[in-house]
Amino acid sequence: MFALVLLVCAICIVMLIARAAKGPTAFDRILAVNCIGTVIILGISLHGFALGRPEFVDISILYAVLNFLGTLAILRFYRKSDVSDEDL
Amino acid sequence: MNLIIDIASYICFFIGAFALITGSLGILRLPDVYSRIHAAGIIDTAAVGFIILGMMLQSGFSLTSAKLALIVLFLFFTSPISGHAVAMMANKFGIKPEAKEIKPKNKNAGDLNG
Amino acid sequence: MFNVNLGVVNMSHRIYLIFSENKKMEKKAIKKTRNINKLSALAYTGLMVLLWVVLSGHFTPLLLSFGALSCLFVIYMAWRGDVLMGDIKPEQFFLKVPFYWIWLALEILKSNISTGKAIWTNNFEPEIFEVKASQNSENGLANYANSITLTPGTVTVLIKGNIFLVHALTAEMGKDVRSGVMDKKITKMAL
Numbered sequence: 001m002f003a004l005v006l007l008v009c010a011i012c013i014v015m016l017i018a019r020a021a022k023g024p025t026a027f028d029r030i031l032a033v034n035c036i037g038t039v040i041i042l043g044i045s046l047h048g049f050a051l052g053r054p055e056f057v058d059i060s061i062l063y064a065v066l067n068f069l070g071t072l073a074i075l076r077f078y079r080k081s082d083v084s085d086e087d088l
Numbered sequence: 089m090n091l092i093i094d095i096a097s098y099i100c101f102f103i104g105a106f107a108l109i110t111g112s113l114g115i116l117r118l119p120d121v122y123s124r125i126h127a128a129g130i131i132d133t134a135a136v137g138f139i140i141l142g143m144m145l146q147s148g149f150s151l152t153s154a155k156l157a158l159i160v161l162f163l164f165f166t167s168p169i170s171g172h173a174v175a176m177m178a179n180k181f182g183i184k185p186e187a188k189e190i191k192p193k194n195k196n197a198g199d200l201n202g
Numbered sequence: 203m204f205n206v207n208l209g210v211v212n213m214s215h216r217i218y219l220i221f222s223e224n225k226k227m228e229k230k231a232i233k234k235t236r237n238i239n240k241l242s243a244l245a246y247t248g249l250m251v252l253l254w255v256v257l258s259g260h261f262t263p264l265l266l267s268f269g270a271l272s273c274l275f276v277i278y279m280a281w282r283g284d285v286l287m288g289d290i291k292p293e294q295f296f297l298k299v300p301f302y303w304i305w306l307a308l309e310i311l312k313s314n315i316s317t318g319k320a321i322w323t324n325n326f327e328p329e330i331f332e333v334k335a336s337q338n339s340e341n342g343l344a345n346y347a348n349s350i351t352l353t354p355g356t357v358t359v360l361i362k363g364n365i366f367l368v369h370a371l372t373a374e375m376g377k378d379v380r381s382g383v384m385d386k387k388i389t390k391m392a393l
Contacts, residue, residue, distance in 0.1 A: 001098055005139065008105040012131075015112040019124075027121045027178040034170055035115060035128050039108065041159065042139050049143055054152040058257070061159055068166040075173045078181075107314065114321040122357060122369045123328055126317055129354035134314040154256045168351035175359045175369065185359075185369060187328035190376065 002050035009043045030074055037067035097145035104138030111135060121178045122185045125171045132167035136160060241293065247277050298391045305387065310353050313375060317355040320372050328369065329376045335364045336382075336389050346388045350379060 013036055020032035041060045048056025107130055114127025140160050144153045254269035255261075320326040337343050347358045347366060355375040360367040370376035 001101060005101050005105050008108055012108050012112040015116055019115050025121060025178070025183055027174050027181075027183070028124060031121065031124055031128055031174050032115060034174075035111070035131050038131055038136060038163065038167070041163070042108075042136060045143060045156065045159070046139070049146065054147055057152055057155040057159070061155065061162070061257070064159055064162050064166070068170060071170045072173060075177050078177060107318070110318045110321055114317075117321065117324070118326075120328075122330075122359065123326070123371060125357045125369075126354050126371045127321060129352070129357075130314055130317055130321075133310050133352065133354060134318075151256065151259050158253075158256060164352065165348075168348045172347065172351050172358050175357050179359050179367075185328060185330055187330040187369060190329050190331035 002046050006043060006046050006050065009039050009046065012039055013043075026078075030071060034067065034071045037063065037070070041067070093145055097142040100138045100142030100145065104135050104142060107131070107134035107138060120186050121183060122175060122187070125175055128171060129167070132163060132171075136163050243277060243281065245295075246280070247273055250276060294392065302387060302391060306349060306352070309384070313353045313355045313378075316374065317371060320355075326371050327373055328371055329373060330359070330367065330369045331376060331380065333366045333368050333379055333382075333385075335366060336385055337364070339392075342388055342391070345391075346385060349384055349388065 016032045016036045016039070020029045020036070023029045023032060041064050044060040044063060045054075045057050048054050048059075111127050111129075111131035111134075114130065115124050118124050118127055137160060140156050144156050147153050147156070250273040251269065254273060255266075258265060258269065260266075335343055335346050337346055343361070343364060347361055350356050350358045350366065350368060355371045356379050357369045358366050359369050368376070368379055370379060
């Protein structure tokens, strides 16, 4: 069962990567990458459960913190010059 | 008893996986950034909530459950902040939403653009 | 290359300024700390101890004492740096917020279902509108904006004073926000 949910996670990550590659604006990419992070949090803990080692949950807590901080940092240090004319 | 808990957690996994697919499909399908944030919201609330609820049912009353609850709490606090940050910056950089504007009927609300 | 160098010089100059002004700022900071809510400091300490116990999972006296020491150190630093917010009322928080969270969870479930329906049937008409929040504290406003964004289908795009610019996926959700049920609930909590 864990393996099935992991498979769904993998499919979703592929769909989100498609959006991150295609995304017309840079904000679509940031949003897609943020969502990939959320799915990976689920994936890490599911992987731990599938192997019978629930200690992996600690790593996913750390990943949640880093994901949030990374998104905010990228948005914070964004300037007008970083968005090219084609993007907008 | 064990069987009932297993079935309940499998149902939770099923709902969560369905929400995950719905959210990613929404991110692929919806037309502009502001609409895609709603789809990201589905992943951040329903998918995370149900899949982690399923894992909590599997691990029973233990320290792992507490850690999983901590992840849910943390994500529920931070995901609206990052969603709002993305929307705010998109608005700041002048991306127009493909949306119908609704003017307030009473004059209590001032306009944000002024 | 020149740009990078200039940036580094600028940064080090700023750091130097911070350190040199530190002595003067210290006295002001100590004066400010008098109106701190002691109950909120206690609540923060309790939360940190809980976090330590949950994350470490060891119950030997040595590690527990390390935990207590680091919690006390952090709360001392926060006290001295005047970042403990005095306007949070823990007694209000623990009595009223859990009930609100249960209501919010049900609301999130409902809006998840309708947003999912809109995505699968490809049937949506986004709308953007302004909403006036009736909370008068910053905590209440933050709570309301976060609650709007947390329910899928509505996103707070911009906040100016107590007026929110909200983007909704379908007309039904926009109507829900404009009816102001959530607004009244949060105002009643008086955070």
